Amino acid sequence: MTDCEKCREMISCLIDGELSEAEQSLVREHIASCPECRSVYDAFSAVSEQMHEEEPLPDGLHEKIMSGIKARPKKKTGIVWIKYLSAAACLALVIFAGIKSGMLSPAENKVDSNDLYVAETLPVLDGRFTGQSGNGDKTTYTLAQNAKTRAAVSAETAEKLRTLLAPAEDAHSEYVVSGEADYAVSFDDGVEPDFVLIYIDDGRVYADYGNGAFAAAGSAQEIRDLLDACAGE
Amino acid sequence: MTEVSEKKIIEKVLGGDANAFEELVLKYEKTVYNLALRMVGDRDDAFDMTQEAFIKAYGSLSSFRGDSKFSVWIYRIATNVCLDFLRSKSRKQQVSLTVSDDDDEDAQLDIPDPSSAPEQQLMQKMSMQSVEEGLKTLPDKQRQILVMRELGGMSYAEIGAALSLEEGTVKSRIFRARKRLCTFLLDSGNIPDSLASKGMKGGGET
Structure with missing residues (x-):
């Protein structure tokens, strides 16, 4: 190997264990015959060794980390978004509601993403959302049949819904949910977050804005009543 | 675990x-x-x-x-x-120069303000402190990758995936970081002359 500069880059790779066996022996041969590259190898190795020397953890750091984690507010509340709502604005609320039973036919509706306002980062969901496919700059979400109702609702209704879907006072952790959401609600009034999946289980409501589900403030009955009213609004 | x-x-x-x-x-x-x-x-x-x-x-x-x-x-x-x-953090204590890096990215060459430099030029051998001092002189991007490699034990592929960089870029940044670090340690007397004096001053300085 005649190119010392190239060799020195390979020395760096050698120290990191990123060379093939053939490359390793090439570099080692060169080092053995080139004092300058040998000294580079020694210097790089010395620096690497020095960097690996770990200091012990300072006193109190572990406790500080754990107390910081425990003190952390568990989640953002939904309340803060509401104040950005313009009371005068007329909102369109898109609701995909369906009857959670086995009697639905497996037929599907394809819904254009422009109508859905669904963030593309949403995971593919089971149940009513049966799939997601890309087509150029549009993403199509597939919904189970009869899951689609579109409703325009008032700002008050949207506000009420967001309040019901805010974390419950005793909500203290997030849940990973899977399976069929009972409702998917998309707000298109420009207020974030604008999409929420609602799971109703054993009378308790869980809302998932895309960061894990949490127990919601509203009861199953309140939310069902409101959504039914929305569909009729 | x-x-x-x-x-x-x-x-x-x-x-x-x-x-x-x-x-x-x-x-x-x-x-x-x-x-x-x-x-x-x-x-x-x-x-x-x-x-x-x-x-x-x-x-x-x-x-x-x-x-x-x-x-x-x-x-x-x-x-x-x-x-x-x-x-x-306020960069008041540093004078920043933008230099062209050899992978066509702008890299900050931070020159410590001499007025705030402590009297640390007298160190006889490479110590952890001198390595830390040297690391501070590296551009952020080079330091980050070298630290991920050396302390995080991450492979070039893992670093590349984590930072959305080509492996070749990771490789050359680590190399340049090491070279710059050694040059600093040499210039400040922290690498004995028997180590690296000629090799480090050889061609290819960035």
Whole structure:
């Protein structure tokens, strides 16, 4: 190997264990015959060794980390978004509601993403959302049949819904949910977050804005009543 | 702790058992602290950065997809927390020059203000402190990658995936970081002349 500069880059790779066996022996041969590259190898190795020397953890750091984690507010509340709502604005609320039973036919509706306002980062969901496919700059979400109702609702209704879907006072952790959401609600009034999946289980409501589900403030009955009213609004 | 058992812990935490997170903290806190120390070069700051990195990791655990190792994920968070901190810190004590780096990215060549430089030129041999001093003279991007490699033990491929960089870029940044670090240590008398004097001054300085 005649190119010392190239060799020195390979020395760096050698120290990191990123060379093939053939490359390793090439570099080692060169080092053995080139004092300058040998000294580079020694210097790089010395620096690497020095960097690996770990200091012990300072006193109190572990406790500080754990107390910081425990003190952390568990989640953002939904309340803060509401104040950005313009009371005068007329909102369109898109609701995909369906009857959670086995009697639905497996037929599907394809819904254009422009109508859905669904963030593309949403995971593919089971149940009513049966799939997601890309087509150029549009993403199509597939919904189970009869899951689609579109409703325009008032700002008050949207506000009420967001309040019901805010974390419950005793909500203290997030849940990973899977399976069929009972409702998917998309707000298109420009207020974030604008999409929420609602799971109703054993009378308790869980809302998932895309960061894990949490127990919601509203009861199953309140939310069902409101959504039914929305569909009729 | 295997990768599988780490995944189980993460599931537990996501399922509401916040205490389970402590096992991960215990496993990685020392490395994260040392990584932060090399990144920010100050023990008090490294203390704070370590806490912040774990709080951030805990808060965004649901976004950990498990397609990389947890270690890779937490080290990336830690280095990013440190970079944010360094960026937001006032740069008043430094004079910044923009130099063209050889992979066509702008790199900051930070020259410590001589008026604030402590009397640390007298060190006889390479010490941990002198390496820390040298690391401070590296451009952020080079330091981050070298620290991820040396302290995080991450491969070029893992670093590349974590930072969306080509492996070749990772390789050349690590090399340039080492070269610059050695040049600094040599110039400040921290590498004995018997080591590296000729080799380090050879061609290809960036």
